[in-house]
Amino acid sequence: MPKSLGQEILFTILMVFVMVYAMICYNIALATGGMTNSVFLLAFHELPIMAPVAFVLDFFIVGPIAKKITFSKFNAEITNPVFIILSISICSIWLMCPLMSLTATILFKGGFQKEMVSIWLQTTALNYPMATFWQLLFAGPLVRTIFGLIFKN
Template structure:
């Protein structure tokens, strides 16, 4: 886990990048009816827009709330670190998925229109399983591994 503000910023940037890339590709693939090589190229058009949105939401709102919920349930010194990691991850998905789905609905799916709420709800429902799967089984372990290796290379504890 990050130990300083700088580490927290770096960790959040890494996590946001891995999560946003995957979720953009997933949503484009859904819209196109399947995954193709063009999905990855199209994702680069949305990435510069969605990354800052995700960073601000995660760093300023969702991350602190997820940690507050987690540390209200688990004592950092006594709880198994796996439970703390899982709790923060699950709380993050629980809060970020509807927020990022709303941002995508506004920015890429017609914005403010009469069907906006329905589109946002459908997008959120479709995104939850992928976001949870990707966070718990891919992004979380990969980012924690990369972050840990970076901190070890710098001689810091992450």
């Protein structure tokens, strides 16, 4: 877990890259009818737009809220760290998924139109299972491992 502002920024950058890139790939695959090699390249077109949005949302809004919720429910001194990690991750998914789905709806799915709310809700509903799976079983463990290797002490 990050212990300084610099570490928090690096951790957030790593997590944003791993999560946003994967979710962009997932959404492109949904839109094009399946996963192909070209999806991996197409995702790099959206990444420079979506990654900064995700960083700002996570670092300044969602992260602090997720931690506040977590530490209002768990005492860090006596709680198994796994429960702290899972709680922060789940709270982050719970908040980030609709916010990033809204951003994608506005920027890539027709923007402000009469069906915008329906498109946003559908996008959010389709993204929640993947975001949850990816965060809990891949991105979270990967980023924490990389982060732990960088900051061994």
